[in-house]
Amino acid sequence: MNDRPTGNYEDRIADLERRVRLLEGSTGSDESPSADESAGTASPGTAGSIGYQGAVSLYGNVSWTIDYDAAATLGLDASSIAGVLDALGSPARLAIVRTLLRGPATAAELQEATDLSSPGRLYHHLRTLSAAHIVEQQSRNRYHIPPAKVVPLLVLSLAAADVAEEL
Structure with missing residues (x-):
């Protein structure tokens, strides 16, 4: 499960649009995700995966999980x-x-x-x-x-x- 902080409607819609672009990119589309779009979860490739997660209660409760293809990480902007x-x-x-x-x-x-x-x-x-x-x-x-x-x-x-x- 990919827990993300909830935000206003614009943030939530932007996150959904980013996720759709990522899904479309993983089905063979020529479009590769931008650095902003890469903030979501990507499928691990043959090079392995890198990720992190956390659940923090500092000035609010925040949970975050990300898993990203190791080789693709080297291609980020x-x-x-x-x-x-x-x-x-x-x-x-x-x-x-x-x-x-x-x-x-x-x-x-x-x-x-x-x-x-x-x-x-x-x-x-x-x-x-x-x-x-x-x-x-x-x-x-x-x-x-x-x-x-x-x-x-x-x-x-x-x-x-x-x-x-x-x-």
Whole structure:
């Protein structure tokens, strides 16, 4: 079963359309899924499969499962992947993400939690995280991590710690 966070109707319709495109792609269509479409479950191929899952209760309950063809993973858009990794590659931005994984926060709360010296530095980092589709602005001065990104971000952190031999 592929548990996904529920969202508004537009999000749910977009997810259904993405799934249909993935199914059509797996029946021999010449169209290959885009990086956005690849966020769903794909059939494992002869190279094996890679996946992750999680059920998290930080500032809401989120479940996520993904299983993806290992060889196809190597064909995903490198610039999109590098953009996310680059955005998370700063200790200050990682501190912002870790704070927001615990729940939404205002800019003042983020500045205090991350010890950034100025609001300008904070907004610079927030723009980078927003451009990488990691952080969203909820209201004028309040930020959050979309529920669908919670488990993937925690897995990225765990995987990075594993690669750094911190586990």
